Amino acid sequence: AQSVTQLDSQVPVFEEAPVELRCNYSSSVSVYLFWYVQYPNQGLQLLLKYLSGSTLVKGINGFEAEFNKSQTSFHLRKPSVHISDTAEYFCAVRSNDYKLSFGAGTTVTVRA
Amino acid sequence: EAGVTQSPTHLIKTRGQQATLRCSPISGHTSVYWYQQALGLGLQFLLWYDEGEERNRGNFPPRFSGRQFPNYSSELNVNALELEDSALYLCASSGDRESSYNEQFFGPGTRLTVL
Numbered sequence: 001a002q003s004v005t006q007l008d009s010q011v012p013v014f015e016e017a018p019v020e021l022r023c024n025y026s027s028s029v030s031v032y033l034f035w036y037v038q039y040p041n042q043g044l045q046l047l048l049k050y051l052s053g054s055t056l057v058k059g060i061n062g063f064e065a066e067f068n069k070s071q072t073s074f075h076l077r078k079p080s081v082h083i084s085d086t087a088e089y090f091c092a093v094r095s096n097d098y099k100l101s102f103g104a105g106t107t108v109t110v111r112a
Numbered sequence: 113e114a115g116v117t118q119s120p121t122h123l124i125k126t127r128g129q130q131a132t133l134r135c136s137p138i139s140g141h142t143s144v145y146w147y148q149q150a151l152g153l154g155l156q157f158l159l160w161y162d163e164g165e166e167r168n169r170g171n172f173p174p175r176f177s178g179r180q181f182p183n184y185s186s187e188l189n190v191n192a193l194e195l196e197d198s199a200l201y202l203c204a205s206s207g208d209r210e211s212s213y214n215e216q217f218f219g220p221g222t223r224l225t226v227l
Contacts, residue, residue, distance in 0.1 A: 032214055034215075036218070042220055042221075043116075043202055043218040043219050043220040043221050044202065044204075044218040045218070046215060046216075046217070049214065049215060051214055090155065092155075094214065097160075097167070097168050098143070098145075098160060098167070098168070098206075099145065099157040099160055099168055099170070100145075100147075100155075100157065100204075100216060101157070102154060102155040102156075103154075104154045105154060105155075
């Protein structure tokens with residue numbers, strides 16, 4: 001069974017500063033990893049995904065993530081955040097039965 | 113292209129009642145997934161329907177049920193509502209096995225409040 005751990009529940013960050021959101025997973029089989037963002041009172045929007053191939057994945061809105069198999073990590077980064085990046089971010093792993101298992105989420109608050 | 117749509121946006125029920133939530137997938141998608149996002153419990157997988165069949169079920173009691181219609185839209189039914197069923201219910205869809213089966217596209221959710 002897969003599980004996902006997001007190591008930070010809250011991340012305050014100043015505008016134009018970099019941010020990194022940490023995600024570790026456990027899986028005994030091939031992994032498909034995702035980062036989703038949830039803006040207040042909205043559903044989930046896919047930021048990026050790792051299915052195979054290059055371990056550095058680029059997503060929308062300037063986000064990228066690096067898959068590290070040896071450390072079972074899939075950390076999300078953005079070099080310079082905007083106020084509009086204030087949201088909750090979820091790391092997820094897809095199992096062979098196609099369901100997504102989500103981490104508990106990281107709330108990012110960007111301050112001017 | 114229209115995204116995943118859910119109705120209603122908000123639903124208020126009392127304990128013991130039944131709730132019905134609806135989801136329309138992206139055109140061409142055959143799989144529908146339901147997730148519960150309850151305060152303090154995070155996002156939890158509820159049900160997966162594909163081609164009209166229930167393919168997988170999360171760790172929820174039988175009073176959570178659903179179905180998928182021939183047009184691939186789906187209904188989630190929650191019977192004998194309890195206070196702890198109050199949550200945002202998210203529906204997602206994905207494409208056929210040969211294409212974008214890996215990516216799930218989410219709708220805006222239905223906020224269910226049980227009083």
